[in-house]
Amino acid sequence: MTIGTVALDRTAALAPMAGVADRAFRELCRSFGAAYTVGEMVSAKGLRQGSKKSAQLLEIGPGERPCGVQLFGNVPGDLAAAAELALGAHPDILDLNMGCPAPKIASGGGGAALMRQPDTARAIILAVKAVSPVPVTVKFRKGWDEEHLNYLDFARMAQEAGADAVTLHGRTRAQMYAPAADWDSIRRVKEILDIPVIGNGDVTTPEEAKALYEQTGCDLIMVGRGALGRPWLFAQIRDFLTTGAYAPDPPLEERMEIMRRQVELAMAYKGADAALREARKHCAWYMTGLRGAARLRREAGTISSLEDVDRLAQLAIQLDRE
Ligand SMILES: Cc1cc2nc3c(=O)[nH]c(=O)nc-3n(C[C@H](O)[C@H](O)[C@H](O)COP(=O)(O)O)c2cc1C
Known part of the structure; x- marks a missing residue:
């Protein structure tokens, strides 16, 4: 069109x-x-x-x-x-x-x-x-x-x-x-x-x-x-x-990499402070539907560094395996 x-x-x-x-x-x-x-x-x-x-x-x-x-x-x-x-x-x-x-x-x-x-x-x-x-x-x-x-x-x-x-x-x-x-x-x-x-x-x-x-x-x-x-x-x-067909959602590890990529890009474009503050809601959305989602969303709400994003991703993967 x-x-x-x-x-x-x-x-x-x-x-x-x-x-x-x-x-x-x-x-x-x-x-x-x-x-x-x-x-x-x-x-x-x-x-x-x-x-x-x-x-x-x-x-x-x-x-x-x-x-x-x-x-x-x-x-x-x-x-x-x-x-x-x-x-x-x-x-x-x-x-x-x-x-x-x-x-x-x-x-x-x-x-x-x-x-x-x-x-x-x-x-x-x-x-x-x-x-x-x-x-x-x-x-x-x-x-x-x-x-x-x-x-x-x-x-x-x-x-x-x-x-x-x-x-x-x-x-x-x-x-x-x-x-x-x-x-x-x-x-x-x-x-x-x-x-x-x-x-x-x-x-x-x-x-x-x-x-x-x-x-x-x-x-x-x-x-x-x-x-x-x-x-x-x-x-x-x-x-x-x-x-007429589509692949399922990417595996969790890959989804967590995509989440990290988004935060990294935002940090590059708008600076770490604004990007990390906003990462709290974005990362919480990435947690939707996961095992332990309520806990994961709470963790997302405390993000203040890229390391916190990595820790959240690790926790999501760990809870998924339990
Ligand atoms: C957080 C949020 C911010 C939005 N900001 C805008 C905006 O800046 N301009 C706009 O035209 N619509 C805005 N919308 C409306 C969306 O563009 C869209 O019309 C609405 O969410 C319905 O589509 P959806 O059901 O796919 O979400 C916003 C919606 C949300 C949820």
Whole structure:
């Protein structure tokens, strides 16, 4: 499939996840066959005001392309100026966040709050399209809540304003991340748009990936939480979609090496302090489903060095053998 001029494998993309889908994790997912990755959302205002943290979030490594940069904000001029700055990182695609439910974002008028202000959303898409030589995509939800399900109108608006693709997360803002995502809403959007539609929500297995394609006809699927602590899921999805079969999860020793690799990459990209602090949650995800998982997750919560990561891996292997 192609988004604008960018050709992507029709397998699975990694969803943008603030505080989680950093350069290290994206690179790992891409190495396992993710079709495409999107960076953590970046504040348009922050970028415009010269925030170092925002600028750092834009960094894209050579090993993770094709990669999108995602911007959030609610002022068209801010978004256009931020897009111009973001283009300095040479993203393959610029993605606009119109679905984030977090009060911190939505109360300022950004993220999902834009679904209540479709005229502002349109102005943002037009403003960013006007400055962007790379494709511009829009990620949104079904609506603010069950009483305001305007995703079909919003999807049409995005296409008319020039979006090159849309991503729909099949939940309302009020639903946050539960209950089950409504895949039928993705099918409906696919039915009415000419531009590619990316379906998102609740894919955690190769079978679910195939089902999302089959039930909605969407052009690409995007996986978020299902890939946490399991970047090899992208290889399994790719293999299942292309051959009808896939290998089981890698052996535990190998999974622990992948976990270590992720922490090492993060340390190289963002410094030991931030990387090790964040390694606590990433390593806890790698412990999911293992024998003694509760104890292992507690251990993960105390990580403060690479040696701690190694000790956790050894403990996981030891408990598995007992
Ligand atoms: C920790 C976390 C951070 C997220 N950050 C973003 C973000 O920065 N931008 C965005 O558009 N969506 C964000 N999302 C939403 C995901 O991209 C995705 O739409 C949602 O998790 C549903 O997909 P899933 O069921 O595969 O996880 C985030 C989700 C999680 C769990």
